[in-house]
Amino acid sequence: MSVPVTILCGELGAGKTTLLSRLLEEDEREIAVLVNDVGAVNVDADLVEARTDLTTGEEVLALENGCICCSLGSELSRSVIQLWKEHDFEYLVVEASGVGEPEPIARQFIRGPAGGPYDLDAVVTVVDARRFYDRFGDNTVAAPPAQQGADETGSRPLGDLLLEQIEFCDLLVVNKCDLVSDAEREQVVALLETLQPRAEVVTTEYGTVDPAMLLDSGRFDLEAASDAAGWKQMIQADAAHDGSPPESSSDEHDHGDNDHNHGHDDHSHDHHDHVHPPERYGIEVDTYHRRRPFHPERFLAVLADLPAGLVRAKGLCWIAGRERQAITMSYAGTETCLEVTGRWIASLSDERQAAFRESQPDLSWDEKWGDRETRLALIGRHLSMDDLRARLDDCLLTDAEMDAEWSSLENPAPTGMGDTTVVGDDGS
Template sequence: MRDPIPVTILSGSLGAGKTTLLNRLLADAGDRDVAVLVNDMGDINVDAELVSQNTDLAVEDGVTELSNGCICCELQDDLETAVVRLARDRDFDHLVVEASGISEPRPVARLFTTGSQAAARYEVASVVAVVDSRQFYDAFGDDGVATRRGDSDARPLSDLLVEGVEFATHVVLNKTDLVTPDELDAVEEMVRALRPDAEVVRTEHSDVDPDLVFERRYDPETADDAGWKQALEVGHDEADHDGADHDHAHPETVYGVTSVTYRRRRPFHPQRLYRFLTDLPASVVRSKGTCWIATGDDLSYTLGQAGPSVRMTAAGPWIASLPEFEQDAYRRNRSNLDWDDEWGDRRTELVLIGRGMDEDALVAALDDCLLTDDEMAAAWDDFENPFPADPGDDVVVTEPSP
């Protein structure tokens, strides 16, 4: 059986320069025989036509198009069918999947790393996020605001920009001619805070060395090691045993990009936390982590914030809320589980990343959202709760207008 075919996944917002980069990869592929799958929204796949004009591979052969949908959701079955057919019908050295401007790379990569037919034939070599430097700075620099990225049901652009960078092995800072040197430095500093391990390259017109993009850097074991997750892991080793701890991370920085790790073993009051999240300072670019909120449902919650977009998701019951025999089973299988004698695994662990944050003020504001001693003794299910009560459901706390 032949060795797995390496795959490069290209992601990025609409107009960031993915198709330009793809055409450069094809033009400068050298001895590589590259097959391409491109995806665009709409009945006419413009990207496929642009790519097919610049390669000997025909649309019916090496360039496969999936139109009128997103390869990471509605057309997931079509994606798997297309890549399996490509591997069966022709020989090539490398597959490049260009996701549409509203696709996220993580589900696409999952197709090639799980027990699917595609995973049996391919392996992910790299995940490349193409960033429009001007757009990124306008979204997150100073008082920037990221608008929606598509129709009224789509998630905001800020989500796409941040999540694409956080999952990337390579980040291409494109359109560098449209920002000042200081703005570009600020963008790169923020990108490195979001994904510390990524290879970052600056360019105009997507002029990138193909050898860099094709190199194997993807590791399934560290694929989700975004900056916020690394901050939690580092901070956990330094946290006080009582769980009341916050760490200020100050890497070598010129433009004030820092992170704060916040841990508490006392729950948030749902209304006060909601009000805090609706008025989150613009300096906070990314927040992620687990929240303990005083509700009658005894659920853990996951906070996800990227720029002006803030969502809270009910993740499921705390292990400590389960019957004792189930708790014991979970704890036996999770030797590193952070367990408190009184509260079990109930806790808040958050990372906030931003530029020029007033870190002490943020920590104080979060502390003000915690229950008082009197509230700890009250009936928590009497608190008005704006957050979801069913596991898997989420609530949009804030997001930019269309």
């Protein structure tokens, strides 16, 4: 019989270890724990061992100096399989690093070797209510300095990683609610429900959560979790309204958002069928879709000066001078990450283009530019979407620039698969 697994995510200091320690104290099942910390000293593992009196440490399998979903990804599968072979336990909890992406971890238990002895039950993300409100809920408060910038690899903003943890989960535990007012807590919950409409949200203090919420809940569904993010649902709804397919199955794209069906100057935006959060929270959601490329310098200048109320912007963008590269734009509170996540079908050989278009007969196709486009989801508080769209429109190439040589443009946008360019609100 497969052993059920709960993956516990959340940024550093959100209270994952406190929640886990309470869980181990309150639940009577024999629970194995895998803890990962990216620091030189595995503090989280030490805490878990101390709170559960595991003097030998055998039941706690801690991986040091790395992230279990990337550099130590293969070690995760080997370790949990070895744990299953050598120990008798009823449940496994994986506490991911604060900079761990949950989806790659989850896939190891679904499609990797660990999927044999284990059954993924839930992905839980713990959110620090005070820190989340200060970063995303209050337009006048900047993100804490320690949380700004890229992660240890220098490539991913921590705010972006936090929102990915929120957008790929089944349960959101809003912790440290004693540090926010009731009004602030309500705004945090409303924003989280907008960012991740599928997940249940639980508010708490000091990591106190009913074990039944965390264990044997049967919440996880890979397909549903992969499409659950609010930004992705907005883009799919927008594409469906346009009559284009909601998601591309092309192997040339790793972004899943390559939906194309507008003319170059389609500025329509008031037809969306999205479910809007209560207006009293001031939350705005919208999409931006154009079939004309951004001027790279003007576009990056806007990214360096986005409105304070913008919480999330994500999707696919077309940047002049990058005719092959499908670039995903991901903005999270203070920084924007531009990453090459695939190729436009129009950049392939005629033979491969024909094959893809035959397999996707509903794919909208411009005779000159093919499937190239920009389609972004926008989520914010107390900001004018009209003004933001106008600023983005000012970044589009003019008619004269459309006829000019794009290769001569100064272009800091990434070029290779997986390459990133990070732009901060301060222009850095």
